Amino acid sequence: MTLLQDAMRRPSSSPAPRTLFDKIWDDHVVADLGSGAFLLHVDRHMVHEVTSKHAFERLRQRGLSLRNPELTFAVVDHIVATAPDRKVGRNLVGRSFIDAWRKNCADFGITHFDIDDERQGIVHVIAPELGINLPGCTLVCGDSHTSSNGALGALAWGIGASEVEHVLATQTAVQHKPMRMRIRYSGRLGHRVTAKDLILYSIGKLGTAAGRGYVLEYGGSAISALAMDGRLTICNMSIEMGARAGLMAPDETTYQYLSGREFCPKGAAWDSALAYWHTLAGDEAASFDKEVDIDCSKITPQVSWGTSPQDVIGVDGWVPDPALESDPQRRKSMEGALAYIGLQPGARLIGTKIDVAFIGSCTNSRYSDLEAAAQLAKGRKVAPGVRALVVPGSTRIKRAAENAGLDRVFKDAGFEWHHSGCSMCVTANGEVVPPGKRCISTANRNFENRQGPGSRTHLASPQSVVAAAITGAIADVRSFDG
Amino acid sequence: MDKFDRLTGVAAPFMEDNINTDAIMPTAWIIEVGSDWGRGLFGNLRRDRHGRDMDSFVLNQPRYRASKFLVAGRNFGCGSSREEAVWALVGFGIRCVIAPSFSDIFYDNAFKNGLFPLVLPLPDVQRIAAEVAAPEKTELTVDLQHCSLLTPTGSQCKFELDDSRRLPLLEGRDDVGRTLAMAALIDAFQRTDCHRRPWIYRSQ
Numbered sequence: 001m002t003l004l005q006d007a008m009r010r011p012s013s014s015p016a017p018r019t020l021f022d023k024i025w026d027d028h029v030v031a032d033l034g035s036g037a038f039l040l041h042v043d044r045h046m047v048h049e050v051t052s053k054h055a056f057e058r059l060r061q062r063g064l065s066l067r068n069p070e071l072t073f074a075v076v077d078h079i080v081a082t083a084p085d086r087k088v089g090r091n092l093v094g095r096s097f098i099d100a101w102r103k104n105c106a107d108f109g110i111t112h113f114d115i116d117d118e119r120q121g122i123v124h125v126i127a128p129e130l131g132i133n134l135p136g137c138t139l140v141c142g143d144s145h146t147s148s149n150g151a152l153g154a155l156a157w158g159i160g161a162s163e164v165e166h167v168l169a170t171q172t173a174v175q176h177k178p179m180r181m182r183i184r185y186s187g188r189l190g191h192r193v194t195a196k197d198l199i200l201y202s203i204g205k206l207g208t209a210a211g212r213g214y215v216l217e218y219g220g221s222a223i224s225a226l227a228m229d230g231r232l233t234i235c236n237m238s239i240e241m242g243a244r245a246g247l248m249a250p251d252e253t254t255y256q257y258l259s260g261r262e263f264c265p266k267g268a269a270w271d272s273a274l275a276y277w278h279t280l281a282g283d284e285a286a287s288f289d290k291e292v293d294i295d296c297s298k299i300t301p302q303v304s305w306g307t308s309p310q311d312v313i314g315v316d317g318w319v320p321d322p323a324l325e326s327d328p329q330r331r332k333s334m335e336g337a338l339a340y341i342g343l344q345p346g347a348r349l350i351g352t353k354i355d356v357a358f359i360g361s362c363t364n365s366r367y368s369d370l371e372a373a374a375q376l377a378k379g380r381k382v383a384p385g386v387r388a389l390v391v392p393g394s395t396r397i398k399r400a401a402e403n404a405g406l407d408r409v410f411k412d413a414g415f416e417w418h419h420s421g422c423s424m425c426v427t428a429n430g431e432v433v434p435p436g437k438r439c440i441s442t443a444n445r446n447f448e449n450r451q452g453p454g455s456r457t458h459l460a461s462p463q464s465v466v467a468a469a470i471t472g473a474i475a476d477v478r479s480f481d482g
Numbered sequence: 483m484d485k486f487d488r489l490t491g492v493a494a495p496f497m498e499d500n501i502n503t504d505a506i507m508p509t510a511w512i513i514e515v516g517s518d519w520g521r522g523l524f525g526n527l528r529r530d531r532h533g534r535d536m537d538s539f540v541l542n543q544p545r546y547r548a549s550k551f552l553v554a555g556r557n558f559g560c561g562s563s564r565e566e567a568v569w570a571l572v573g574f575g576i577r578c579v580i581a582p583s584f585s586d587i588f589y590d591n592a593f594k595n596g597l598f599p600l601v602l603p604l605p606d607v608q609r610i611a612a613e614v615a616a617p618e619k620t621e622l623t624v625d626l627q628h629c630s631l632l633t634p635t636g637s638q639c640k641f642e643l644d645d646s647r648r649l650p651l652l653e654g655r656d657d658v659g660r661t662l663a664m665a666a667l668i669d670a671f672q673r674t675d676c677h678r679r680p681w682i683y684r685s686q
Contacts, residue, residue: 027675027678027679030664030667030668030671031664031667033646034645034646035644035645035646035647036644036646037644037646039661039664039667039668041668041671041672041675043682050512050513051563051564051565054565062658064658064662067668070683070684070685071682071683071684079513094513094514096516097513134681134682136679137682142563143562143563144561144562144563144587158563158587159563159587159590160563160564160565160568160587160590160591160594161565161566162565162591162594162595162656163590163591163594165658166656166657166658166661169658169661169662170658170661170662170664170665170668171668171672172661172668174657174661176644176646178586208500208557208560209500209556209557209560209583209585212557212583212585212586213586239561239587242557242560242585242586243586244586244587263684265681269680269681270681272680272681273679273681276678276679308500329497329499329555329556330499332498333498333499333500336498426509426562427509427510428509428512428513435531445502445504445561445562447502447504447505447561448504448505448526449504449505449508449526450504453508453510453526453531454531
């Protein structure tokens with residue numbers, strides 16, 4: 001170690017070492033409001049048709065306008081129908097949301113991507129895809145899965161409608177500084193074990209409230225080895241661990257992914273952005289309030305058995321027995337979950353019959369998700385009685401998949417091929433799982449009634465969903481050849 | 483936004499952990515009805531598939547129908563960021579949820595709508611839930627000026643709350659007005675930042 005490096009490490013002669021999160025936070029503080037509250041600048045505000053409606057109404061009632069419409073980007077995703085004619089479902093009922101969204105975008109001069117725009121897609125899929133989201137930026141959206149965007153090294157978090165209004169009017173957000181938690185992933189993911197399995201396993205181990213009050217930083221060799229799509233899947237489910245935001249250090253994978261995307265800086269601006277992004281790396285001596293290490297070699301394909309994302313087991317495992325649970329409150333939750341989902345303690349998950357197989361949502365609808373799913377579906381058939389559907393995360397992903405012939409593979413196998421949107425994850429467009437029916441889904445939430453009243457949801461990776469669709473029951477994807 | 487100073491009223495015990503915002507306010511209600519938020523509260527738990535109230539649900543029981551407090555388990559309000567979950571509670575008449583912990587987004591949303599999310603240690607929450615489950619003794623009083631809660635048996639719980647949360651609730655003010663008054667600070671930030679990170683600022 002040189003003298004200079006040594007001197008830089010000494011706390012007396014240098015500022016305290018900071019994490020990636022600390023650096024982004026510090027670079028966005030507009031004012032310290034006291035008692036732990038700060039006013040932060042918002043670099044990018046993503047707007048969709050549901051949570052923005054009431055925010056714009058209140059903005060108009062107060063006679064306010066947008067402070068920075070050019071830092072605001074809008075898309076329709078939640079209510080739009082994804083069926084081939086885009087006309088079925090609740091989007092007729094929800095039409096007022098889409099109409100209001102169009103009027104608000106026009107009146108306030110917001111860059112927006114409507115239903116027929118090539119750039120339309122699920123808000124958390126298009127923000128990275130179009131290069132709207134950048135490393136080191138703050139990005140917010142009235143949607144909890146905004147955390148996805150942390151995969152690019154951004155500080156991104158979901159907000160409520162009141163905060164949407166606040167950001168529209170002031171381009172800032174009032175925030176209390178969260179604590180910092182690091183999760184380091186060592187080892188390598190096994191055959192047909194994906195980023196989705198990694199994050200489901202983590203939530204199962206740590207619990208759905210483990211990240212409450214924290215910003216998560218994911219690191220370690222297994223994260224560095226992942227392509228951007230997988231990283232987005234992991235950060236997406238930070239909220240399912242209770243954390244508003246989760247992020248990853250930007251690296252060559254990030255820069256290669258972003259370079260040339262529509263809203264990314266170009267030329268000299270790219271070079272100066274890159275130089276700035278390199279300064280964001282967490283200091284080696286920076287400390288975290290909590291640290292967790294996870295060995296990826298232990299992770300198997302994960303499937304949820306209950307009604308919380310923490311209710312997960314390896315697909316070859318057995319449904320846990322509430323009687324063996326020592327915490328009475330937890331035991332009660334487990335009993336309720338099993339009664340709702342219709343499974344017995346000690347049962348095998350493998351072989352549980354399914355009615356619906358859903359590939360989509362901001363968690364798992366990107367090109368590589370569809371590609372991996374198609375590889376497995378190729379030359380096979382969806383089991384009789386199973387409704388299987390693929391809903392691409394964006395119109396561009398849909399086009400790219402069609403150019404590669406993936407749509408043909410899916411259709412030949414008996415999958416429905418849809419337009420892009422949130423679809424059966426949030427069901428705001430009326431695409432629901434019927435009461436009592438069992439769905440295996442690549443989405444992020446398996447709450448009671450989430451996919452429609454009485455619906456039963458099992459969370460899994462795209463590959464595991466294809467394996468179940470073909471088998472007609474939950475299956476171990478590792479036993480599939482080819 | 484209504485001020486929150488002192489509140490006395492009936493408290494309903496609902497001691498489940500991880501009560502999520504989809505349960506508090508179902509998606510279908512948000513899209514299809516889009517108003518009368520109070521009626522949507524716990525829509526899938528309160529009513530059967532034919533829309534009839536189910537007596538088994540706590541808020542349908544006569545003595546809890548006028549609840550102003552909800553006493554709940556850990557990690558209340560987890561899941562979706564939908565502020566409609568807060569609007570539904572307030573629309574029903576609930577102004578204070580007492581729980582051992584809240585999800586971060588729900589917690590922030592609550593303060594912006596005059597709903598007080600009161601964090602107490604789990605044993606206290608369990609004791610309060612047991613007290614308000616007893617017949618004829620369902621009322622609580624919370625005093626935000628003095629940060630104290632009075633239970634039906636007359637015991638008092640003290641709590642702490644940052645002034646950055648407490649004062650806006652007491653005064654019934656939201657953040658927008660205050661931040662707009664800080665426009666000069668935001669201008670200054672953007673001017674400086676525009677030199678450091680010009681790629682963030684797109685021309686209007």
